[in-house]
Every structure is written in structure tokens, then in C-alpha cells.
Amino acid sequence: MSYDNWEVVIGLEVHCQLQTKTKIFSGAATAYGAAPNTQADPVTLGFPGVLPVLNHDALQMAVKFGLAVDATVAERSVFARKHYFYPDLPKGYQISQYELPIVACGHLDIELADGSIKRIGITRAHMEEDAGKSVHDAYAGQSGIDLNRAGTPLLEIVSEPDIRSSAEAVSYLKKLHQLVVYLGICDGNMQEGSFRCDCNVSVRPRGQKEFGTRTETKNVNSFRYVEKAIEYEIGRQIDVIEAGGKIVQETRLFNPDTGETRSMRSKENANDYRYFPDPDLLPVVVSADDVARIRATMPELPEAKRNRFVEQYGLPKYDATVLTGEAALADYYEAVVKTSGGDAKTCANWVITDLLGALNKLGKEIGESPVSAPMLAGLVARIADKTISGKIAKDVFEAMLAGEGDADAIIKAKGLVQITDESAIIKAIEDVMAKNPGQLAEYRSGKDKLFGFFVGQAMKATQGKANPDALNRLLKKKLAP
Amino acid sequence: MHTLSIKQLGEALRARKFSSRELTQHYLKRIEAFDPQLNSYITVTADLALAAADAADARLARGEGGPLTGIPLGQKDIFCTTGVRTSCASRMLDKFVSPYDATIVKKLQAEAGMPMLGKLNMDEFAMGSSNETSWYGPVKNPWDVTRVPGGSSGGSVAAVAAGLAPVATATDTGGSIRQPAALTNLTGIKPTYGRVSRFGMIAFASSLDQAGVVARSAEDAAQVLQAMSGFDPLDSTSLDRPVDDLVAPLGRSIQGLRVGLPKEYFAEGLDAGVRACIDGAIAELKKLGATFTEVSLPNSPLSVPTYYVVAPAEASSNLARFDGVRYGHRAEGVTALEDLYSRSRAEGFGPEVQRRIMIGTYVLSHGYYDAYYLQAQKVRRLIYDDFRRVFEQVDVILGPTATDVAFKLGSKTDDPVSMYLNDIYTIAANLAGIPAMSLPCGFKDGLPVGLQLMGNFFDEAKLLNVAHQYQQVTGWHQQSPKGFE
Numbered sequence: 001m002s003y004d005n006w007e008v009v010i011g012l013e014v015h016c017q018l019q020t021k022t023k024i025f026s027g028a029a030t031a032y033g034a035a036p037n038t039q040a041d042p043v044t045l046g047f048p049g050v051l052p053v054l055n056h057d058a059l060q061m062a063v064k065f066g067l068a069v070d071a072t073v074a075e076r077s078v079f080a081r082k083h084y085f086y087p088d089l090p091k092g093y094q095i096s097q098y099e100l101p102i103v104a105c106g107h108l109d110i111e112l113a114d115g116s117i118k119r120i121g122i123t124r125a126h127m128e129e130d131a132g133k134s135v136h137d138a139y140a141g142q143s144g145i146d147l148n149r150a151g152t153p154l155l156e157i158v159s160e161p162d163i164r165s166s167a168e169a170v171s172y173l174k175k176l177h178q179l180v181v182y183l184g185i186c187d188g189n190m191q192e193g194s195f196r197c198d199c200n201v202s203v204r205p206r207g208q209k210e211f212g213t214r215t216e217t218k219n220v221n222s223f224r225y226v227e228k229a230i231e232y233e234i235g236r237q238i239d240v241i242e243a244g245g246k247i248v249q250e251t252r253l254f255n256p257d258t259g260e261t262r263s264m265r266s267k268e269n270a271n272d273y274r275y276f277p278d279p280d281l282l283p284v285v286v287s288a289d290d291v292a293r294i295r296a297t298m299p300e301l302p303e304a305k306r307n308r309f310v311e312q313y314g315l316p317k318y319d320a321t322v323l324t325g326e327a328a329l330a331d332y333y334e335a336v337v338k339t340s341g342g343d344a345k346t347c348a349n350w351v352i353t354d355l356l357g358a359l360n361k362l363g364k365e366i367g368e369s370p371v372s373a374p375m376l377a378g379l380v381a382r383i384a385d386k387t388i389s390g391k392i393a394k395d396v397f398e399a400m401l402a403g404e405g406d407a408d409a410i411i412k413a414k415g416l417v418q419i420t421d422e423s424a425i426i427k428a429i430e431d432v433m434a435k436n437p438g439q440l441a442e443y444r445s446g447k448d449k450l451f452g453f454f455v456g457q458a459m460k461a462t463q464g465k466a467n468p469d470a471l472n473r474l475l476k477k478k479l480a481p
Numbered sequence: 482m483h484t485l486s487i488k489q490l491g492e493a494l495r496a497r498k499f500s501s502r503e504l505t506q507h508y509l510k511r512i513e514a515f516d517p518q519l520n521s522y523i524t525v526t527a528d529l530a531l532a533a534a535d536a537a538d539a540r541l542a543r544g545e546g547g548p549l550t551g552i553p554l555g556q557k558d559i560f561c562t563t564g565v566r567t568s569c570a571s572r573m574l575d576k577f578v579s580p581y582d583a584t585i586v587k588k589l590q591a592e593a594g595m596p597m598l599g600k601l602n603m604d605e606f607a608m609g610s611s612n613e614t615s616w617y618g619p620v621k622n623p624w625d626v627t628r629v630p631g632g633s634s635g636g637s638v639a640a641v642a643a644g645l646a647p648v649a650t651a652t653d654t655g656g657s658i659r660q661p662a663a664l665t666n667l668t669g670i671k672p673t674y675g676r677v678s679r680f681g682m683i684a685f686a687s688s689l690d691q692a693g694v695v696a697r698s699a700e701d702a703a704q705v706l707q708a709m710s711g712f713d714p715l716d717s718t719s720l721d722r723p724v725d726d727l728v729a730p731l732g733r734s735i736q737g738l739r740v741g742l743p744k745e746y747f748a749e750g751l752d753a754g755v756r757a758c759i760d761g762a763i764a765e766l767k768k769l770g771a772t773f774t775e776v777s778l779p780n781s782p783l784s785v786p787t788y789y790v791v792a793p794a795e796a797s798s799n800l801a802r803f804d805g806v807r808y809g810h811r812a813e814g815v816t817a818l819e820d821l822y823s824r825s826r827a828e829g830f831g832p833e834v835q836r837r838i839m840i841g842t843y844v845l846s847h848g849y850y851d852a853y854y855l856q857a858q859k860v861r862r863l864i865y866d867d868f869r870r871v872f873e874q875v876d877v878i879l880g881p882t883a884t885d886v887a888f889k890l891g892s893k894t895d896d897p898v899s900m901y902l903n904d905i906y907t908i909a910a911n912l913a914g915i916p917a918m919s920l921p922c923g924f925k926d927g928l929p930v931g932l933q934l935m936g937n938f939f940d941e942a943k944l945l946n947v948a949h950q951y952q953q954v955t956g957w958h959q960q961s962p963k964g965f966e
Contacts, residue, residue, distance in 0.1 A: 042581050046802040048574065049561045049583060049681040051716050081798055083845075085822055092801025145806065274845035276854055279687035279795055281717050 006203045008234050009211055010163035013198040014176060016155045016186045017130065018061045024129050024153035025052030025095065032192050036135075036146040044151045046090030051280050054079075058153035061185035062102045062127050063286060063294045065155060068183055068301055069122050071106025073291055077126075079281045082273045087145050088132035096156075098275045101126035102284065108159075108179070109303075110171045120172050121160030128154050149193075155185070161200065161211065166230040170223050173197060178302055182327045196221045201233040203241070212237070213247040217261050220254050229254040232261055305330055313337065313344035322352050328366045329356075335373035340380035347380055354394070358401055371400045379407040389468055392416050420467045422474060428461040429454075429471075429478050444481040454479060482507050483644035484961075487552060487701040490647060494541055494551040501534040501541070501551030505596050508553050512598065512645045515965050519621045521630075521639035523558045524566050525599035533596035540594055549708055550594030555646035557637050558600035559607055560586050560692075561681040565597075569683045570615035571605045573803050573810045573829030583681020584713045585650060585692055593708040598646055602636030605831045606800065607657055607685045609633050610903040613894055614833040621890070622665060623962040624928055628887040631661030631903075637695050638665040643965040648696045648705050652682060654689045655788050656882075656907025659919035662695050663882035663931020666921045666960055668702050668948060669695040672941050674914035675720035677706075678713030684799040686792040687718075689911040698958050699920060699948035703727040706941065725942045731949045736770030738947065739875040745781045746880035746906055758923030758930040759881050762951065766879075769950055776875060778867040783860050784908040785901060790844050790857035791912070796834075797841025803829060836897065865913040872937040877947055881906055882919040882931035906933060916941045920948045921957040929960075 023030055026043035043050045066073040080098035103125035109117050132150035134143050157176065163169050177195055180186035187194050202214035215237070217229045232254075237247050251270075252261040300308070302324050309320035309330070324330045329351070336347045355376060359369055379396055382388050388396065388411055399410045411417060419425060432454060433440050443450040454475055459466055482504055485493065494501060509527050516522055530553060537551035561567045561579035568574045582591070589595045604614040612620040612635025620635035622628040623643040630639045634651035637658075641649050642665040651658040653671035662669030670693045677692040684690060692709065696702040707727045713719040742763070747756065763773060805811035805825030812824035830838070844853035871878060883903060893900045910917035915935055922932035936944040952958050 045807055047561075047580070047808070048567065048569070048577070048683040048802070049579070049679075050581075051680050051718075053715060053717050083798060083801060085801070085804060087804070087806045087818070090802060090807065092804060093798055272847045274798070274842065274847070274850075276794065276798070276845055276850070279718075280684075 003203070003234060003238055005206055006234075006238055007206050007208075008164055009161050009202045009204065009214070010165075010169050010230060011161035011200040012159045012163065012169060012172065013200070014157040014173070015130075015196050015198075016157060016180050017194040018058050018153040018155055018185050019187055020055055020057045020061070020153055022055060023151035024055050024058045024127065026151055028151065030152050032189075034148055036144070037148060040147040040150065044090065044147055046092075052095060052278070054281060054284065055153060058127060059102070059284060059286070060294055061153075061183070062125065062155050063291065064183050064185055064298060065125055065157070065180065066103035066106060067291070067295055067298060068179055069103075069106030069108055071103045071122060071125070073286055074100060074102050074104065075286060076100065077102040077284045077286075079127075079278045079284070080275045081278050082275055084271045084273060086131070086134075087143065088134045088147065088150065090132065090147060090150055094129055094131065095278055095281070096128035097126035100283075102286070108172060108175055110168065110175050112171070113167065118162075118168065120162045120168075123158045123160050125155050125157045128156060130154050166227045166234070169199065169230055170227050173223055173226060178325065182299060182302055184299065190221050190223075193221060197226055199226060199230055199233070201230055201237070202247070203234060203237045212241075213249050215247065215250055215252050215261075217252045217254050218264065225254060225256055228259045229261055232259060236261070299327065313348070315344060315348050319345075319348045319352060322356075323348060326366060332366055332369075332373045336377045336380060338377075339374060340377035340384065342377075342380035342384040346383070350376060350380060350397075354397055370403060371397070375400055375406050382407050382411060386418060386420065386467065387411065388416055388418050389464070391468075392418070392464060415463075416465060418467050419462050419465045420470060422470060425458070425462070425466050425470055425474050426478070428458050428466065429475055432457040432461060433478065440479070443479055451475070451479070483511060483647070485647075486698060487549070487648060487696070487704050490552045491548045491550075497541070501537040501553075501596065502531060504551065505530050505534040505553045505598070508598055508646060515643055516640075516645055518626055519623060519639045519643055519645070520618050521602055521620050521636040521643070521645060522555070522599045523568055523570060523602050523615075523617050523636070526565055526597055529565070530596045530598050533590065533594075537594045537596060546594050547708075548704060549589070551596070552647055553596045553598045554589060554705070555598050555601045555637060555640045555649040556586065557603055557634055557650050557652060559603060559652055559683045560650060561683070562586050562597065562600065565600065567600065567683070568616070569606050570603045570617055571829065571831070571834070572616040573826075575616065575810065577808055579681075581681065584678035584715060585709045586681060588709055588711070589650070589705070601634075601640055601646075601649055604633035604635065604657075605834050606683070606796070607633040607652055607654055607690075608796070608833050608837055610656070610660060610900055611888070611890075611893065612636065612661070613890065614831055616831060619890055622887045623965055624665060625887065627889055628928070629664070629890055631664035631883070631887065633657040634661045634669075634695060638662055638667050638669070641665075641695050641697060642667055642962055644961070648694060648701055650692060650709070651695045652685075652690060652692050653907075653911065654685050654691075654792060655911050656904040658693045658695060659882050659907050659917060659931065659933060660903060662919040663933075664887040664929060666929035666958065666962075667695050667697060668699050668918065668920045668952075668958060669693065670702050670706060670918035670941065670945065671910065671916065672706060672710065673720070673916045673938050674911075675718050676724070676916070676939070676941065677709050678711070678716045678719050680713055680715040684795075686795040687799060688795060689788075689792060691911070699918075699945045699952055700728075700731055702918075703731060703945045703949070706945075722939075725939065727942050727945055730942050730946050733946050733950075734770065735766070735947055735950045738766075738771040738877065740766065740771050740773050741776035741871050741875035741878045742773055743776050743778045743781065743871070743878055743880055745778055750884055750905070751881055752885040752925070754925035755881050755883070755885055755930050758925065759879075759932060762922040762932045763879070765955055766947075766951060769954065771947075774875065776871045776878065778864075778871060778909065780860065780863045780867050781909050784864060784912060785905055787857045787860045787864065787912060788904070788908045789840070789901060790853045791861065793837040793841035794844050794854050795841070797838045797845065800830070800834070800838055805829070833897070861912045864909055868909070868913045868915055868935075868937075876936075877940070877944060878935040880933050880935075882933040883907075886925050886928035886930060910935050914938070916944055918944050918948060920951065921960070922955075923957055924960075929957075
């Protein structure tokens with residue numbers, strides 16, 4: 001869509017479930033997919049008399065995030081109660097942070113399509129508890145409530161309205177997603193709702209200083225949907241304004257089936273959340289020592305890792321970017337390099353082309369790869385020590401994927417060891433020459449192109465096991481008139 | 482048996498003069514005989530009490546158990562007790578059976594070995610000063626059954642005063658232990674905020690609520706408070722510091738004790754007869770070597786208005802969970818979600834609770850928060866500063882607990898403000914978080930008068946010792962109401 005006369009302003013609020021074993025304010029488990037209400041203890045259920053106790057793992061994760069986006073980690077942050085009535089909100093209020101969040105004033109740099117870098121401000125990130133789920137389609141005329149998710153720790157990450165297109169929004173989200181997964185604070189599973197996004201979108205005529213009226217599209221849970229929802233909103237808002245209408249500040253919902261957003265509630269009907277500091281929880285105090293201790297546990301972040309891969313392994317930037325896309329993939333690659341003793345670039349090719357290609361076909365994550373890093377390292381090692389050729393290696397890799405064992409076992413079982421014994425190669429060459437006198441004569445009379453034919457025949461005669469360099473060298477010598 | 486002190490009961494049980502079962506049965510019989518006049522119990526748990534008594538007897542027979550093992554108690558019906566209705570005196574929780582025990586229930590029953598006789602009546606959700614807001618009907622004052630016992634811990638004090646429990650738990654958000662103790666000739670103590678766990682105590686106003694005990698003497702109160710107190714990892718506002726020995730220091734002399742008399746507590750509004758009793762107590766304490774100075778708590782007149790912003794604000798939030806969805810009263814025949822909420826809550830909550838929810842919702846609303854709640858928190862700091870300053874000069878602060886003796890049932894129910902003014906002397910201690918207690922100091926027209934002592938943070942032992950020393954030379958606390966022998 002063309003909207004040349006309009007500038008788009010986008011701010012994103014991401015709800016990221018923190019990967020703690022237990023809930024943010026109780027000892028109930030957080031695992032996804034349990035039978036309804038089996039992970040709801042009296043605290044989760046909001047029973048009379050229960051009290052919240054902060055899960056310090058959740059706090060540590062929030063601090064880690066703050067450090068990763070170069071933000072200020074508040075020495076003192078405060079939990080507040082946000083009130084509204086809904087059946088999946090057990091206490092009638094959500095414990096969140098309001099005036100004093102744990103993280104403020106950070107940023108994330110994204111790469112634009114033209115290769116330039118743009119800095120997106122992160123206004124704040126605060127800890128809060130997730131609500132439960134309402135199940136509307138299981139009982140006729142009634143709604144079911146599943147409170148397993150209630151009390152799961154969330155980090156709500158709020159960006160500045162620095163984003164100017166749906167592409168930038170997706171780029172920011174992907175970067176943020178990569179970061180929280182790298183930090184080990186979120187499993188990143190968007191389908192299960194571990195990472196979901198509210199999109200604040202407005203448009204203004206180019207050159208206008210003031211922001212236009214914004215709408216907020218809630219709970220969009222895939223990168224593609226974010227792009228679609230934002231594009232739809234931009235188009236809709238421009239259409240409304242160009243038709244002489246006004247944008248209403250409101251909350252909207254995205255429908256993935258139609259690709260459209262629809263109004264959920266307008267600002268006039270917005271809740272008055274009656275925030276006030278939760279008297280059941282003391283202010284959260286994080287000392288400089290605490291921060292230093294947490295900083296020491298920070299993993300290497302994606303950018304640093306990418307730069308190191310370029311430097312340490314001499315990889316092209318593209319390879320380094322792909323390999324550091326996920327911490328698990330980067331770890332896999334480094335294990336292959338270290339244990340195979342092979343060339344770093346060869347290892348990168350195997351991981352990027354062969355392994356990722358195969359995983360992609362299988363629809364598997366790196367963690368589920370049928371070929372483990374030691375297995376791939378074993379294969380690369382056999383190429384490096386010339387036990388097999390690169391071509392044979394492809395067959396061995398296929399066999400490993402099929403579960404036929406490690407490289408050595410497959411090479412042995414299939415008799416794939418490369419022939420480097422020159423007398424055996426010469427014998428094969430002589431056989432081929434004897435069987436093809438016509439081609440031999442043509443070659444010797446100047447038809448150089450037939451050299452490939454003799455290579456192919458000789459390789460075939462050795463079941464592909466002849467060392468290619470030796471074969472080439474010997475064949476040239478033998479074919480010479 | 483019901484005239485013996487906690488210490489005497491413990492000694493008799495350990496000497497096997499009588500068993501915990503016999504003692505418990507004795508109290509159960511007394512409840513059956515006398516409680517119909519008082520309505521102090523909402524639920525009597527006779528079978529559980531006897532089973533717990535047998536368990537206590539077994540422990541005692543093995544030479545195990547502590548000073549409280551086998552001595553029964555009554556629990557205010559604000560504390561969650563597994564398998565027993567925990568109603569908070571509200572229709573909302575009339576059918577609510579808790580799946581878990583409050584920390585103090587664990588400490589007093591499971592650990593200390595005190596059999597629970599039953600759950601005691603109170604003002605609905607502890608909101609009231611007369612125990613007339615209970616869904617289960619008002620509690621009567623054993624000293625005059627046409628009068629209120631005070632509130633919100635009205636059931637706790639009526640039961641102990643009439644000998645229907647040797648001791649009872651209670652809670653104090655703005656005076657709910659001290660005012661009823663004063664009106665029924667009992668000794669009641671609200672410890673420092675955070676000294677006793679709030680886990681399992683149904684919240685009214687979280688930053689003010691504190692559990693304590695009502696007993697027939699400071700010594701009795703000290704022993705039970707000792708067993709209730711202590712850090713609880715389940716309560717983030719619980720104090721992580723060791724509990725002082727409250728019992729051993731009870732014999733100490735109070736020679737040289739510096740007592741402050743806040744002039745604001747002796748100003749207009751204090752009944753002359755009550756004043757005379759307080760003056761009598763001052764004279765007794767002087768004889769014991771205490772010295773008195775007038776002090777000022779200049780912000781204390783702001784206590785009541787501050788309290789009636791902070792407490793309803795927190796209450797409106799704490800009571801939001803009672804929505805008819807997971808437990809508690811649910812209106813019948815609702816089809817829409819809004820109806821489920823509004824009708825369940827309208828039917829489940831009584832008028833005083835609804836009034837406070839509305840006040841609290843209002844003061845937290847957008848545009849009013851700064852003017853009310855935030856302002857009240859600032860005043861609260863001033864009130865705290867008053868105490869901090871005064872405790873640089875004196876060891877304890879002394880004054881009346883209530884402006885007057887017990888009033889007639891129904892006499893203030895139509896006038897909430899005059900009802901709220903009952904707590905004028907008690908509220909400041911909650912706002913500041915300091916320990917405070919009430920003890921008997923005489924009678925006006927045959928009705929008990931309470932003396933209030935307030936101490937600095939963690940000074941429970943000091944307060945209890947002053948009270949104990951006073952009770953060594955006076956007999957007011959030994960007086961019992963007639964008709965409950």
C-alpha cells in the first residue's frame with residue numbers, strides 16, 4: 001500500500017513470559033499444557049487470606065533484560081495493583097508495576113532493509129502476573145475458567161513510539177525475541193503465548209509534529225500477524241481520515257482469519273484501574289552489588305557473538321549472522337568447529353547449508369536435530385583427514401539423518417573409505433581406457449571435453465571412493481598421448 | 482477450671498490434674514450453656530476440639546508439648562482453618578470452607594497444641610466497632626447484654642470475658658483488639674505490624690491489619706502472643722527478626738519507667754468517668770516508680786480521617802476477589818457477567834462493607850487518588866513521625882483506649898461517623914505500625930474501662946511487663962461479669 005503523504009508512528013508493548021519454574025508470587029508450577037486448574041494453588045486462585053511472595057528468579061530475569069538493553073535498573077521499584085473485574089483475574093486486580101518499574105530507559109538497535117542501523121528506545125519494562133484463560137466454546141451458554149496461566153511472571157516491555165513501518169516493527173520484535181531467548185528468560189514460544197505483542201499505531205501527515213490519535217491492537221501473537229495487523233490499521237486510519245473522519249482512541253482486536261482489526265472498547269469505556277502500591281509486597285530493592293552479581297551471569301549477546309564469529313573464525317558476516325541467530329545454533333556450530341578440527345568455513349557450510357536445510361525440511365529445531373554436533377564434527381573430521389571425499393560426505397550425512405549411526409560407523413558399514421592407493425587408482429584408469437578405445441582416441445585427437453567422461457567412469461569404477469585429487473592427476477598423466 | 486490462668490492451666494495439665502479432654506469438654510459445656518445469650522461463636526467445632534484435646538493429652542503423656550499444649554482457645558473467624566467454615570462473619574463466605582490453615586492456626590494449634598473450640602463472631606470483614614455488622618447477628622457484652630462488646634473482635638472478647646474460652650485470637654486494624662478488650666475488662670494486645678504473620682488472615686486493610694490476642698491478664702496474653710509471633714516466609718510484610726522473650730521479663734520492676742501522656746488523648750471528648758479511672762491507673766503506676774510527662778502527638782486528630790481513606794481504599798481492593806466466580810456467595814439465576822458480580826456482591830456483603838468498598842473505590846479513582854489516598858499516606862508519615870519523636874523522650878505512651886464505656890446495642894448503627902469516632906485513640910498505632918495494648922483499669926457505672934499503652938516498635942515485652950506489674954497491684958482484671966459463673 002502506498003501512503004506517501006502519511007507518516008506512520010508505532011510503539012509496541014511486548015508481554016514476555018519469564019521462564020521461571022514457579023509463578024511470580026507463589027510456588028505453583030508454570031509449565032504449559034497441564035489439565036485445567038491443576039496448577040492453581042490457593043495463592044493463584046486468590047483465596048481469602050493468601051499473600052504474594054515475589055519469586056526472585058523472575059526479578060533476576062527482569063534485571064538481566066534491563067542490562068541487555070542498556071537500561072537503568074531501578075534501585076527501588078514498586079508493585080502496584082491494577083483493578084478490573086474479569087473471571088480469569090482471580091483477585092479482581094493484577095499485581096503489576098506502575099509508577100516505579102524495574103527497568104527504564106533502554107534501547108535496541110535494529111538493522112533496516114538498506115543495511116543502516118536504527119535505535120529504538122525502550123521506555124520501560126516491568127514485572128507483572130499473567131491472567132488466567134477464559135474458555136468460551138467448551139460449555140453451551142457458559143464460560144470455563146482455566147487459572148493455570150494465572151500468576152505466570154510476565155515482563156512487559158514498552159517501546160518508545162520510534163517505529164515508522166510494519167517492517168521496522170517486525171524487525172524490532174524479531175530482535176527482541178532473539179534477545180529474550182538468548183538471555184534464557186523466555187522460551188519465545190509465540191503460539192503458546194509466551195511472547196505476545198500489543199501494537200500502538202497512529203498516522204500523521206508528513207511534516208506534522210504532533211502524533212495522531214492512536215489505536216492499540218491487543219495480543220497479536222506472530223510476526224506475520226503483527227505485520228498484517230499494523231498494515232491493516234495504517235490503511236484503515238488513512239482511509240478514515242481521508243474520508244473526513246476522525247480516529248477514535250480505542251483498543252482493537254486482530255482477527256487472523258480475515259487479517260482485519262475490529263474495535264473492542266473505546267477510551268470512554270476504558271477501565272479506571274485504580275492503581276495503588278500493593279501493601280502486601282515491599283518495594284523491590286536491587287543494590288549495585290546485586291546488579292554486578294547478575295551482570296556476571298549474563299550470556300554473550302547476539303551482536304557480540306556475531307562479531308566474535310567474524311573475528312575468531314574468519315566467517316563472512318552473513319554466515320556469522322545466521323549462525324548466531326539462536327544461541328543453541330551458535331553453540332552447535334562452535335562444538336563442531338572445536339571437536340572436528342576442520343576448517344571453520346567448511347564447518348559453517350555444513351551447518352548452514354546441509355544441517356539447517358535438512359532441519360528445515362524436517363520442521364525441526366536445532367535442539368531436536370537427529371544429527372548432533374559431535375556427529376557432524378565426526379563427519380567433518382573424516383573429510384579433513386581425507387578418509388572420505390566431500391561428495392561421499394553428503395551421502396554419509398544423509399545416512400546420519402536417517403539414523404544409521406555416526407560417520408565412522410556408516411563409512412565402515414558402507415565401505416566408503418577413500419582410495420588413496422595410487423596403484424589401485426591406476427588400475428581403474430587402465431580398465432576404463434581399455435573399455436573405451438573410441439573415446440580415448442577422440443580425446444587424444446584433441447577433444448579435451450572428454451576428460452570429464454573419463455573422470456566419471458573412473459570414479460564409477462571405484463564406487464566414488466577414489467581420492468579426487470589423485471584421480472585427476474593420474475588420469476591426466478595416463479591419458480596424455 | 483475456667484477461672485484459672487493460662488499458666489495454671491498449663492501446670493495442671495502437665496501435672497495430670499485434669500486432662501485436655503476434660504478441660505475442653507468443660508468449655509464446650511459452658512459454650513452450650515451460656516453462648517445463646519452472647520452469640521460469641523459462629524461455629525463450635527466440638528468434635529475437632531476433642532480430637533485435638535486427645536492428641537494434646539497424648540503429647541503430654543509422652544512428656545512432650547509446651548506451656549500451651551492442651552489449653553483450648555477460640556479463633557476469630559477471620560483466620561482460615563482447613564475443613565471448617567471461615568466466614569469472616571459475612572454472608573459472602575457463609576459456605577466457604579478453607580483448603581488451608583492460616584500460619585497462626587498452624588502455630589497455635591498444630592505446633593503449640595491448643596485445641597480450637599470454634600470460630601468466633603466478629604464484625605463483617607472486621608469492619609465495625611460494635612460487632613453489630615455480623616451476618617450472624619450482634620454479639621452481646623457479658624457485662625450487660627443490652628450493650629455492645631465492641632468490635633470488630635466482639636466474639637473473641639465476649640467469649641473470653643464470659644469464660645467460654647480461656648483465651649482467643651483477634652485482629653486489630655484500627656482498634657479491633659483494644660477497644661473490645663476495654664469494653665469487656667480484658668487485656669488485649671496488637672503487636673508491631675509484621676510481628677505476627679498475616680498469611681491466612683482474611684485481609685481488610687493490609688497495611689494496618691495485625692493479629693493479636695485477647696486474654697484475662699497480661700501474663701496470659703504474653704504466653705499466647707509468644708507462640709503466635711515470628712517470621713513467616715509466606716508473608717512478605719512479616720518481620721525477619723527474632724522474637725523477644727515475652728514471658729521471662731514479666732517480673733521486672735518498672736522503677737524509672739518514663740511514661741508519656743499525650744495531651745490530645747485527654748482533651749475534649751473523653752468521658753469524665755473514664756478519665757477518673759485513667760487517673761487512678763496513673764497514680765498506681767507512680768507508686769511502682771514510673772514517671773509521667775505530658776507529650777504531644779499533634780497530628781493525632783488527623784488519625785480518623787486518614788484511617789477512613791487508607792483502610793477503605795485497601796479494603797475495596799482486598800474485597801474485589803469476592804466475585805462469586807471461584808468460591809463464596811453466588812447470586813442465583815444470573816445470565817450476564819455484570820449481573821453475576823453486582824448481584825453476588827450486593828447480596829453477599831452487608832451495608833457497612835458496601836459503604837467502605839464505595840468509599841475506597843472513590844478515593845482510589847482516577848483524579849481523586851492524589852487528593853485522598855496519596856495525601857492520606859503523607860499524613861500517615863506525619864503521625865508516625867509524632868510517635869518517633871515522642872519515643873525519644875519516653876518509654877511508653879499511656880492514655881484511654883476508648884472515649885467511653887460500652888454503649889447500647891443499636892444506639893450508633895444509624896450514625897457511621899459517631900461509630901467511627903470510637904476508634905479515635907486506637908487508630909494512630911495502626912497507622913504508625915507500633916505495638917499497643919488495652920488493659921482493665923476500673924469501672925464506670927459497673928462497666929469496664931480500658932487503659933491503653935503504646936510502645937515503640939518491637940516493644941511488646943516492655944508493654945506486657947508494664948501491664949503485668951500493674952496487674953500485680955490491682956485487681957480490676959480479675960473481675961468477671963455476673964451470670965456466667
